[in-house]
Amino acid sequence: MFKALVLDKSPGFTAAVREVDDAFLPDGDVTVDIDYSTLNYKDALAITHSAPVVREWPMVAGVDGAGTVRESSHPAWRPGDRVILDGFGVGERHKGCLAQRARLRGDWLVRLPEAFTTRQAMAIGTAGYTAMLCVMALERHGLEPGDGEVLVTGATGGVGSVAVALLARLGYHVVAATGKSAEAPYLMTLGATAVIGREELSAPGKPLQKERWRAVVDAVGSHTLANACAQTRYGGAVAACGLAQGADLPATVMPFILRGIALLGVDSVMAPLARRNEAWTRLARDLDPSLLETITREIALSEAIDTAHALVAGKIRGRIVVRTTD
Ligand code: NDP
Secondary structure, three states, rough: OOOEEEEOOOOOEEEEEEHHHHHHHHOEEEEEEEEEEOOOOHHHHHHHHOOOOOOOOEEEEOOOOOOOOOOEOOOOOOOOOOOEEEEOOEEEEEEHHHEEEEOHHHHHEEEEOOOOOOHHHHHHHHHHHHHHHHHHHHHHHHOOOOOOOEEEEEOHHHHHHHHHHHHHHOOOOOEEEEEOOOHHHHHHHHOOOOEEEOOOOOOHHHHHHHOEEEEEOOOHHHHHHHHHOEEEEEEEEEEEEOOOOEEEOOOOOOHHHHOOOEEEEEOOOOOOOHHHHHHHHHHHHOOOOOHHHHHHEEEEEHHHHHHHHHOOOOOOEEEEEEEEOO
């Protein structure tokens, strides 16, 4: 028997840490003993039943996990290998990693970089790996340090915190937009050179505004994303990965056709393995591990449900890592 955070909806929605056995696990060719999982925004939506994230019931929550291979019939993996799982519909359509054990597909797994412990990998998690994907997308568009200010929205969140830390370490002038003004010192510790209020971006704005940003990492969507595009300098780029304010995009084509800016969509869930491996290699090189500790708070599996409610309510700073072992 082992513990898992099980979501069910018969008769009504329930979320509870339960004792289950191997028969409860789905098909898969690799069974992993999970050391750590994490709470992403999507996990919090699933656990609080705030959005239709879960597609199969009952479900084990947890889109991310890191641990050690227990059994494998997949040619790439052997017992004892240390692995990371991010996304691929795990925790949505395939039972997930907020559990002491998970059965997964070998084709979904990334080898844990030597630079990281399983705890650090989950401190990064989907949110941090998505921040890295955003930076990589901007670099493919030609972004280089010294080009001007880079805006990060939702800056105290998981994606935002890691994006600020990464961009600052890479030498960019990072402007962090947050609704939590009291967290300005935290954002400066991560490397932000300036902090602005979320309200400067979150209300409806003009189609073209004063040019300011060379690039943007946006975890927020809606008016914030529209205003970020309207303030992006000629030829700049905006990496859009989130919808914390909303899934709408009330924008015009003006920044695209008059300033040639690019809107770069970033998806982590189905990103191909080559890009995942590149992102994890880059994270091992470009993320300061001591800042990762500043960003992270550790909780036990038994605390995950209460913490998910706080996360959906916007009361959490940075990343939550979930210890599954007790
Ligand atoms: P968090 O909850 O950790 O952070 C979101 C942050 O957005 C908050 O901390 C807050 O930052 C800001 N925010 C919250 N509500 C609002 C609002 N109403 N208006 C403006 N800003 C708001 O989530 P994550 O960082 O884990 O994820 C961020 C977004 O990215 C989510 O929408 C998530 O679904 C998405 N995502 C997408 C992925 C992909 O593959 N494309 C992968 C991972 C995440 P502050 O208080 O500092 O303003």
